[in-house]
Amino acid sequence: MxxxxxxxxxxxxxxxxxxxxxxxxxxxxxxxxxxxxxxxxxxxxxxxxxxxxxxxxxxxxxxxxxxxxxxxxxxxxxxxxxxxxxxxxxxxxxATTEDPAVAAQNQLISQANTIYQNNSSFMVLVNSTHPLQDGYAFEQYTLNCGEIIDSRIHTDLVNMLEACNDAGHEYAIVSGYRNKAKQQTDYDDTVATYIGQGMTQEEAEAEASKYVQKPGYSEHETGLALDIAGLGYTSLDESLASDETVVWLMNNCYNYGFIVRYPSDKTAVTGISYEPWHFRYVGVEAATFMHDNNLSLEEFYQLIGM
Ligand SMILES: [Zn+2]
Incomplete structure (x- = not known):
């Protein structure tokens, strides 16, 4: 001390x-x-x-x-x-200006991911860069008209068509499932038609691919896509956009799990010309989500980063 x-x-x-x-x-x-x-x-x-x-x-x-x-x-x-x-x-x-937008986008992505997880078997992407998997198979159901569909979409399809009838419209199912051979025939016929109109093989193939896909690249091979027009239609072309049956279907199909697969404002994304008659089943949840957010199937896949 x-x-x-x-x-x-x-x-x-x-x-x-x-x-x-x-x-x-x-x-x-x-x-x-x-x-x-x-x-x-x-x-x-x-x-x-x-x-x-x-x-x-x-x-x-x-x-x-x-x-x-x-x-x-x-x-x-x-x-x-x-x-x-x-x-x-x-x-x-x-932080104040970007946060709400980022948060909204993140919420959208998370919602899309959940929807994909719940509906993935209906959401198969088939386009010019995504061919259908070899050996893709499903349980077939043959409609009264003779067209074949994936049996899982039967109930929703019938409900949609009945509601369409109830609204006073008559429909014609033009095309459902196509197997590879049928798809090949359709493609070859279309190419031949264009060649007959004076196009070269190359030009005819390019023109044909806007409407008919090569085998392995068509949604019709999944049994989840249908071409539907008004009764008495003459051909599948853009004039159907003003057909009252097609208009009703385009406005209401999402309630039954279908989307207008090739809309007029998405041709750059889908790579396919406007097809108001082509309806594709993805499930009610996914169809409603895509309808509400104005998304094509390609854009939906972009959103979930696939
Ligand atoms: Zn079609």
Whole structure:
């Protein structure tokens, strides 16, 4: 205890002595500076009186440079602070303006993923870059008209067609499931028709692929797609967009799990011309989601990152 006290007293004495020493030297330094300054001023006055202005000019230059230096340092600091403020404001603005949009998009993606998980067996993507898997099979159901569909969509299809009838419209099922051989025949026939109209093989194939897909690339091979027109239709073309039966189906099909697979505003995404008659089953939940968010099947897949 005694020893510790002694050490403390010793340290205190040393610190006090150090401070006194420092203060003495600072005072001495100030005195020297004051003396130098007085001498300098006297010299300046004397020189000016003798009309020697060189010292005065140097002094003015030195003062101006000093002021400039101070201003520069000041600006540099205020700039840094402004940058800091700006970044803070930017972050706050970004946070307030972007968050709701990002949150909404994330919610949409998560909703789409859930829908896909619940309906994946109905959501198979078939287009010019996604051929149907080899050996794709399903339980077939033959409709009264002779067309074949995937048996799982039968109830929803019947409900939709009955509702269409109830609304006062008569329909004709033009085409349901097509096997590979039938798809090949349809494709070859279409190409032959275009060649008959004077197109080259290449031109005819390009034109045909806008309407009929090569075997393995058509939705009709899944049993989930149907071409439906108004009763008494003459051909499958864009005029069907104003056919009252087709209009009713286009407006209501999502309630029964069907989507208008090739809409007029999505040709760039689907790669297929407008086909108001082509309905594709994806399930009620998915069809409603795509209808409400104006998404094609391709865009739905983009949304879930597949
Ligand atoms: Zn079709």
């Amino acid at each position: 005694e020893r510790a006290k002694e050490i403390l007293i010793y340290l205190k004495d040393k610190i006090v002595a150090g401070c006194k020493f420092l203060w003495k030297h600072i005072k001495r330094g100030f005195k020297k500076l004051r003396r130098w300054f007085r001498r300098y001023i006297r010299r300046l006055i004397r020189h000016t009186k003798e009309k020697d202005y060189s010292l005065l000019i140097y002094t003015i230059i030195a003062i101006v440079l000093f002021i400039l230096f101070i201003v520069l340092i000041g600006k540099l600091f205020s700039h840094k602070n402004k940058d800091k403020e700006k970044t803070t404001t930017e972050i706050t603005t970004e």
